[in-house]
Amino acid sequence: MNLATRSTSKLDRKNVRWLFFGALFAAIVLMASAYAHAQSGAPPERLAANDRDTAREVSYPPNYALEARFLPESMNKLVFDLSVTPHWFTLSDRFWYRYQTTDGAKYYIVDPLKKTKSLLWDNAKVAAALSSLTGFPYDAQHLPIRRLKLVDKDTKMRFEVEIRKDGVVPNEEKKQEDANQQGNETETTQNQQQQGQQQGQQQEQRGRRGQQQQAGPGAGAEPPEDTRTLTFEYELATGRVTRLDKFEAEPKKPMWASVSPSEALVVFARGHNLYIMDAENYAKAKKKAGDTSIVETQLTTDGVEKFSYARELLPEQQEQLVKDDKGDTNKVGIRTVPITIHWSKDSKKIALVREDNRKVGMLWVIHSLSKPRPTLESYSYPMPGEDNIPIPQLEVIDIASKATTVVQAKNYPQQEINIVDAPITEREREEQREEQERNRDAQMGGPRTTARWVSETSDKLYFTATHRDYRRAAVCVADASNGTVKTLFEERSNTWISLKALRLVNNGQGIVWWSERDGWGHYYLYDADGKLKNQITSGEFVTDQIVGLDEKTRTLFFTANGREQNEDPYYIHLYRVNLDGSGFKLLTGGNFSHAPAAADSSKYFVDTYSRVDVAPKSVLVDEQGTALVELETADLSQLFAAGYKFPEMFKVKADDGITDLYGVMYKPFDFDPNRKYPLIEYVYPGPQVEQVTKAFTPKGPNVPLAQLGFIVIEVGARGGSPQRNKWYDTYGYGNLRDYGLADKKAAAEHLGALHPYIDLNRVGMWGHSGGGFMTAAALMQYPDFFKAGWSESGNHDNNVYNRDWSEKYHGVREEVQKDGTSKFIYEIDKNSDLAKNLQGHLMLTTGDMDNNVSMVNTMHLADTLIKANKRFEMLVLPGMRHSYMPINPWVTVARGDFFSHWLLGSSASTADIPELQGGRQATPSKKFKE
Numbered sequence: 056m057n058l059a060t061r062s063t064s065k066l067d068r069k070n071v072r073w074l075f076f077g078a079l080f081a082a083i084v085l086m087a088s089a090y091a092h093a094q095s096g097a098p099p100e101r102l103a104a105n106d107r108d109t110a111r112e113v114s115y116p117p118n119y120a121l122e123a124r125f126l127p128e129s130m131n132k133l134v135f136d137l138s139v140t141p142h143w144f145t146l147s148d149r150f151w152y153r154y155q156t157t158d159g160a161k162y163y164i165v166d167p168l169k170k171t172k173s174l175l176w177d178n179a180k181v182a183a184a185l186s187s188l189t190g191f192p193y194d195a196q197h198l199p200i201r202r203l204k205l206v207d208k209d210t211k212m213r214f215e216v217e218i219r220k221d222g223v224v225p226n227e228e229k230k231q232e233d234a235n236q237q238g239n240e241t242e243t244t245q246n247q248q249q250q251g252q253q254q255g256q257q258q259e260q261r262g263r264r265g266q267q268q269q270a271g272p273g274a275g276a277e278p279p280e281d282t283r284t285l286t287f288e289y290e291l292a293t294g295r296v297t298r299l300d301k302f303e304a305e306p307k308k309p310m311w312a313s314v315s316p317s318e319a320l321v322v323f324a325r326g327h328n329l330y331i332m333d334a335e336n337y338a339k340a341k342k343k344a345g346d347t348s349i350v351e352t353q354l355t356t357d358g359v360e361k362f363s364y365a366r367e368l369l370p371e372q373q374e375q376l377v378k379d380d381k382g383d384t385n386k387v388g389i390r391t392v393p394i395t396i397h398w399s400k401d402s403k404k405i406a407l408v409r410e411d412n413r414k415v416g417m418l419w420v421i422h423s424l425s426k427p428r429p430t431l432e433s434y435s436y437p438m439p440g441e442d443n444i445p446i447p448q449l450e451v452i453d454i455a456s457k458a459t460t461v462v463q464a465k466n467y468p469q470q471e472i473n474i475v476d477a478p479i480t481e482r483e484r485e486e487q488r489e490e491q492e493r494n495r496d497a498q499m500g501g502p503r504t505t506a507r508w509v510s511e512t513s514d515k516l517y518f519t520a521t522h523r524d525y526r527r528a529a530v531c532v533a534d535a536s537n538g539t540v541k542t543l544f545e546e547r548s549n550t551w552i553s554l555k556a557l558r559l560v561n562n563g564q565g566i567v568w569w570s571e572r573d574g575w576g577h578y579y580l581y582d583a584d585g586k587l588k589n590q591i592t593s594g595e596f597v598t599d600q601i602v603g604l605d606e607k608t609r610t611l612f613f614t615a616n617g618r619e620q621n622e623d624p625y626y627i628h629l630y631r632v633n634l635d636g637s638g639f640k641l642l643t644g645g646n647f648s649h650a651p652a653a654a655d656s657s658k659y660f661v662d663t664y665s666r667v668d669v670a671p672k673s674v675l676v677d678e679q680g681t682a683l684v685e686l687e688t689a690d691l692s693q694l695f696a697a698g699y700k701f702p703e704m705f706k707v708k709a710d711d712g713i714t715d716l717y718g719v720m721y722k723p724f725d726f727d728p729n730r731k732y733p734l735i736e737y738v739y740p741g742p743q744v745e746q747v748t749k750a751f752t753p754k755g756p757n758v759p760l761a762q763l764g765f766i767v768i769e770v771g772a773r774g775g776s777p778q779r780n781k782w783y784d785t786y787g788y789g790n791l792r793d794y795g796l797a798d799k800k801a802a803a804e805h806l807g808a809l810h811p812y813i814d815l816n817r818v819g820m821w822g823h824s825g826g827g828f829m830t831a832a833a834l835m836q837y838p839d840f841f842k843a844g845w846s847e848s849g850n851h852d853n854n855v856y857n858r859d860w861s862e863k864y865h866g867v868r869e870e871v872q873k874d875g876t877s878k879f880i881y882e883i884d885k886n887s888d889l890a891k892n893l894q895g896h897l898m899l900t901t902g903d904m905d906n907n908v909s910m911v912n913t914m915h916l917a918d919t920l921i922k923a924n925k926r927f928e929m930l931v932l933p934g935m936r937h938s939y940m941p942i943n944p945w946v947t948v949a950r951g952d953f954f955s956h957w958l959l960g961s962s963a964s965t966a967d968i969p970e971l972q973g974g975r976q977a978t979p980s981k982k983f984k985e
Contacts, residue, residue, distance in 0.1 A: 117955035117962060121725060121762035123970035124697055128944060130754045133157075133693045137751065138663040139673035139686050141165075141652055143481045144209045148654045150661075151175055151212075153203070156690035159196035162203075163686075164291075165675060167659045170683045175212070176289060184296035189218055189285065190225055202492055204485075212289040215304075217282045224285070228300040306341035308490050309379055310372075313396035313405075314505055320402060320454065324365035324393040325385060327358030331454065340390075345382025354457055361412040361435065366392045369906070370422065370432055397474045397506045399513030404535055406451045406508065406516050408472050414443040420904050424934045434906060439854060439861040440881030444523070447472040451516060451535045462538040466520040466529045468877050471859075475509045475517040475557055478601070481655045511562040523879060525551040525863040530568065530585070543585025546570060550785040551863045553777060558604055565634065567591070567611065569598065571781045578611065580634050591636050594618065597778055602629060603657030605678075609634040612642075612657055612678070614649075616778050622646045623704070623717050625749050625778050629660060631678065642680030648749040661686065665751040667719050668701035694753060698724045702748075707805040709773055710797035714783070718770030718802060719748050721761040726812075732766045733817035733958035734803055738833075739826040740795045742784050742864055745776035746826070756947055763951050764959055766813055768806065772798035791853065791865035792884040796833050800840055817958045821845035821950060824908055824937065827900075828886065831916060834897050835889035842895040843957040845950050848937055849899070850908045851886040851916040857907070887919040896957040898928040900946075902935030928953075944971050 123129065135157065141150040151164045162175035178195035185193045193199065203214040218224070286302040289295070308314070311323040314337075321337045323330055332340065332351040339346045358364040368376070368391065380389045397406045418436035423429050437444040449462035449472050464472055479487075487504045509517050516533040528546045533539065543566070546552050553576075555569040565588070566581040576598050578591040591611060592598050596618035603612035612631050617624035619641070629643040629651045643649040647664040654660070658678050665671035673686040691699070703720045723732070737757050739746035747769040748755060757767040772795035774787030787794025799820070807815040820830045820841055827849025834844040850856040853865065861883065868880040897920075901913040910931070920927050930949070932939065939946045948968055956962035 115730065115764055115959065117763040117951070117959050118723065118725065119763070119963065119970055121698075121723065122759045122948075122951060125699070125724075125759045125762055126944060126947060126970060127754050127759075128971075130694075130758075133697055133699075134689070134691060134753055136687070137665075137671045137689045138650065139652075139661050141654075141661045142205070142485060143654050144205060145482065146209050148656055148659050149209075150654070151205070152686075154687050157693050158690075160198065165684055165686070167654075167675060167677065167683055172684050172686060175291075176294060180294065181289070181296060185216060185287070188225065188287070188296065188298045189216065190223060191218055202489065204489060206288070210291055212291065213286065213299075214289070215284050215286055217284055220281045220283045224298075227298075230301050230303075309341060309390070310376055311380070311390040311392050312337065313393055313398075315398050315402040316400055316505060316507055317402040322354065322393060322396050322405060323390045324358075324363075325387040325390055327360060327363035327365055328356060328387075329354040329358070329364045329393060329452070330390075343382065344380040344390075345384060352457075354452060355459065358409075359413075361415070362409065364393055364407070364409060366394055367434055368392060370430065395506060397476060397508055399508050399535075400477070400511055401513050403455065404451055404453055404513045406449070406474055406535070408474065409448045409450060410445040411448065412445050415445055416441065416443065418906070418909060420906055420909075422934075423903055432904075432906070436909075437858040438856070439858050439865075439883070440867065440879060441858065442878070444469065444858060449474070449518060449533070451533070451538065460536070460538045462516070462518075462533045463540050464518065464520055464531065464533070465540075466531065466542065467522040467527065469523040469879070471521045471523075473519050473521075473554075474506075475519065477507045477509045478556075478558070479504055481653075509557070509559050511559075515563065517557065517559075517563075519554060519557075521552070521554070523862065523877075524867050524869055528552045528554060530557065530566070532563075541585075544568075544581060544587070546572065548572075550781070550788045550866075555600075558601055560604070560606055560609070560634065567601070567604070567634070571777075574781045576777065576781075578613070589636055591632060591634060592639070593636075595780070596624075597780065598630075599627070599778075602651055602660070603653045605657045610638070610657070610678075612653065612660075614651065617780075619644070619646075623648075623749065625717060625745075625747070625776070626666075627749075629662065629676075629680075631680075640680065642676060642678075644680075650750070659683075665689075667704060667748055667751060669751060671751050689751070691753075699753065700724050700726075705768075705770075705806065707770070707802050710801040711773075714773055714798075716771045716798060716802055717747065718768055720806070721757045721767040723762050723764055725762075728812050730812060731814040732764060732812055733819060733954070734807070734813050734815065735760065735765050735767045735819040735821065735954060735958070736799055736803060737767060737769050737826070738795075738799060738820055738822040738829045739775075739824070740772070740787070740791075740829045741775035741825070742787060743777065745771045745778070747771055756943075756950075759947060760951055760954070763955055765819075765954065766806075766810075768802070770799070770802045772796075772802075788864070789866050790884075791861070792828075792832055792886065793836060795829060796836050799829075799833060800837055803840075815840075817842055819843040819845070819954050819958055821847070821954075822849075823847040823939075825850065827851075831886045831897060831899070832889065834895045835886065835892040838892050838894035843897075843954060844895065845898045845900070845953050847900045847939070847946075848902060848905055848908050849886070849912060849916075851912045853883050853885065854881070855909065855911050855915065886916050890916070890919040890923040890925060893920065893923070893925045893927065896928070896953075898930065898953050900930040900932060902932045902937060902939065904934060905937045907937035 135155040139152050139154060141152055143150045149164060149166050151162065153160055153162050161178065163172055164175050165172045178198060182193040182195050182198060199216050201215045201217070203212055206213045286299045286304065288297045288299060313322045315321070319334050321332050330351045331354050332349065336349045336351065339349050355364055376389060376391055383389045394407055394409060412435040415435040415437050417433050420432040421429055422432060447470070449464045451460045451462060483504050514535055516535045518531055518533065519528060520531060521528045526548050530543045531540050532543060553571060558567040560567065563583050568579045568581055569576060570579055575595060577593055578598055580588045580591055582588055596615055598613055598615040600614050601611065602614060610631055610633055612629065614627050615630055616627050619628065626646070626648040628641060628649050630639065630641055632639045643651060643662045643664065645664060647666050647669060649662050649664040651660040651662045660676050661673060662676055663671055663673040670691050671689045674682050675684040675686060676682050705718050705720055707716050707718070708714065709716050757769065761767045773783060774794045777784040803815065803818055807813045818841055820833050821844065822830045827846040828851055830844040830846040831849055831851055834841045853861040862881060865883050870878045870880055872878055899913050899917060901910045903910055917929055932942065935942065948970055952962045
């Protein structure tokens, strides 16, 4: 070997050594990197991938700062009112409304006849008046006005203002009872101070004396806010503001009261029976629950447990009643909420449907957070296919004679009965708003509006009867005096029947009825005997709600969708038509979704319209659709200044390649078209509603989720909505678990093919309730496609879910037995059957107090996954029922963390959640809140 050869060989050996050590070093780096990513939760499939675009995504962590900017709490400071709520005058078609923007709230009066909109008052002048009358400073942007309402035949506005209890109000005339109370409080305080037991400040005083004691369970409740309420009136004609020092505010309507249309009588429940009192005694009861002079009369005597005239209440509702009626010591029990009472319009009779639940199985909820011990909640809960279901009994009670008539409603062997009520008036709706505000702190959300028979007189009671299989329904009228029944007409279908409340024309001379019998939802006109006169609407579109009915002109005003060409078929519009089918006219046009609010006269409508990519606008139109007054356009200036961008609408084909599906896409507001983003589908299977946003809704949960670094979509599926047609809506009949999954997958694939920034290797899904059910099913039916799923409170096993929903939308089979009785067979696929297929990352969440979709559903699936040796995650939310609203911000962030971990490769791991704490004071201020 010559020198040259030897030199080359040495060089080669040296290079080989360097190459070896270099390769070894690279391998160590790669192994360390893989281990680090594995520890951070990066999906194994991404670590093994050689796709440079996919690997590149590891360097993009979730954008928590952008998410925090658009969480609901932050959004509440960026955008305020999005629609106009009209408060109609009593004696005219005028209305007032309040509208808040980033400049504060302003108040307006609109006169449709004059086509004018004017300020109700000058905010600055009202602020000055309040400052003078209270001794507290106010300005035009921060009027602390509450419970504003029209009074004195529409000549004045009355409202309340809360002030500090210790505030000295100029020249205030004290009410006698206030003066007495103040004297009593002073005397009591002095006595308590002498005894060392002052209640209001005992913890603070004991601390100063070095005698502070530990509070036991349930002790140490926060004292009520140190406030009191002043009442004011504003004269519309003069602009004068007056303080009403001796004004006696009407006590809030108690939860137990069903008030007659005449307001002369009140029906309520004690124990399991009904009682009645007159207006005078009702006034006493509202003022003082335990007043022993109150006279009440028992109406029924046959009510028993599980076949009761009283509602089954949740424990927190019962607690609220006890609190409201403290002092009512009747031996039968406190007054409680009756089952729904339907009054005849003349207040002479009431009707009700009392359900016999004595053979129905029970379900339970443990209140684990109750103190000092957990408590058990029990309730009747019929499940699909069970023989023992509630048995309804339709009753009419004559108020004068107290006689009960059982209506002979025997259309079907097992049936559901619904009394037909008159539509709620704007006056009633206004009263309901007021009561809900007055009860805003109550657990029950305020009293129900008085239900009134649709008939003008008390001799006829209209009702519908629906067969257990929901394929047959009858429209009936009962003679309220003797309980005999006449079936007017019947609906039949081979799938489920959807019903809407009928409307009477001229007290039953005509009946307006909604039906899907021709495959589309339309209105039909019948005569008093149930004979079809004519179809009112027809065509390939779906009518929906009756907004108004002018009996004099025989004109029907209603909403519908799918009729207008070249727009999303889900967009709602307002129409009018004569009852004979002539004069069909569009009243609110434009490629938007419309939400009309009507005056009782049906002459004027406040129409608020928008799209997901168009700011909401409200306008007043008349009965011909003529625009009279432009009211408001939503102020989105601060929203856009914060970086908000409209979501995008799209249309793709379903899995059949024929059916159009409509959806909405949310992108990160820092969207980079050169990146590849994971895709998350938000789902709800329907079929009663398709949760795809159509109107402008900036505070939805998918907005902050997208900001972390995801493309989030909402899209329909065959079987998802009654707004398309009956074929579309019933597509999943008999296949309630799987029917929408192929379309959800197809939609994602179509979008991935159209948009290179969508990474179909990282697809996730989330949903609540039926959406939670669908999410878990999707991960197990298409395990190679859906990689991560967040499943909230899903009805994973419909055999242990609500009978009505399951049997109606999936189907139940009736088998007539030899003895003539009917047995109902229910068979359905459940998510547990798919457990062996799970490959992706599944999170199951449930509220431990869910009395709708019981936690049992989640436990059944979890048990099967464990037995199938599958890894999954589970989160039980303490104290939550079916809704997570009380802890919604926390759940929103936790959901984002889950998808960040499994689809982005990293997520926050600290105990603190800065997104929910950022910008808040470390210690809350004790400053008085107006």
